[in-house]
Amino acid sequence: MATTPTELKTPTDLSGNRTKSAADALNGVLADAFALYLKTKNFHWHVSGPHFRDYHLMLDEQATEIITVTDDIAERVRKTGNTTLRSIGDVARRQTIADNDRDYVPPAEMLAELREDNLKLVHRIREAREAAEAAGDTATSSMADDWIDQAEKRAWFLFEASRNA
Structure with a gap:
């Protein structure tokens, strides 16, 4: 990660490479959140x-x-003195959730794909939470719990809605 310009230096008691690693992990979560959205x-x-x-x-409702949550993630990165995503290209470079550009996707496949993508997002948030905890960033860790709960709920709703699809 490049050095933060002086104009963007946010006052924080968090510092060091672990904080930068946590911010990188959060930026990955943010990229996947945009892709999933x-x-x-x-x-x-x-x-x-x-x-x-x-x-x-x-x-x-899910979108x-x-x-x-994207704004919460990006603002958390900034509060820790780091920089966040700047463009669609930045999202594309960091996202792990695959796009779906097919002309037609049957509804049952839509629900199944979104369910799996939400579970992938849960996994990525858990990794970011672990990085935040290693950096002593308890606020990010706490917020991540809510983000995980939301994504798990979306996955559950998609699962239940697809049972007879």
């Missing part, structure tokens, strides 16, 4: 079939929850 909106816009209304509304 866009995929969720994509499926929201393109869902079809007999459960259209239910899926359409659920995916919109809103995901985009809301």
Whole structure:
């Protein structure tokens, strides 16, 4: 990670390479959150079939929850004196959740793919939480617990909604 310009130096009692490692991990979570948000909106816009209304509304609610957490993640990175993502290219370089550009995805596949992606996000948040704990950043660790709970709930809803799909 490059040195932070003087203008961006945020006062914090956290410092060192472990804090930078935690920020890098959070930026990875942020990239995946943006990728998951866009995929969720994509499926929201393109869902079809007999459960259209239910899926359409659920995916919109989930997308809103995901985009809301992105600001919390980015602000947490900044509060620790680090810099965060700056562009779509930065997201693309860091994301591990794959895009889905298919012209048509059956609704059952949409739900299954989003369920697995939310569980991947949970895993990545857990890794970031561990990095934050190693840096003594208890605030990030605490916030990560909420982010994990939200992603697990989304995965659960997607699982339950797909049982008869």
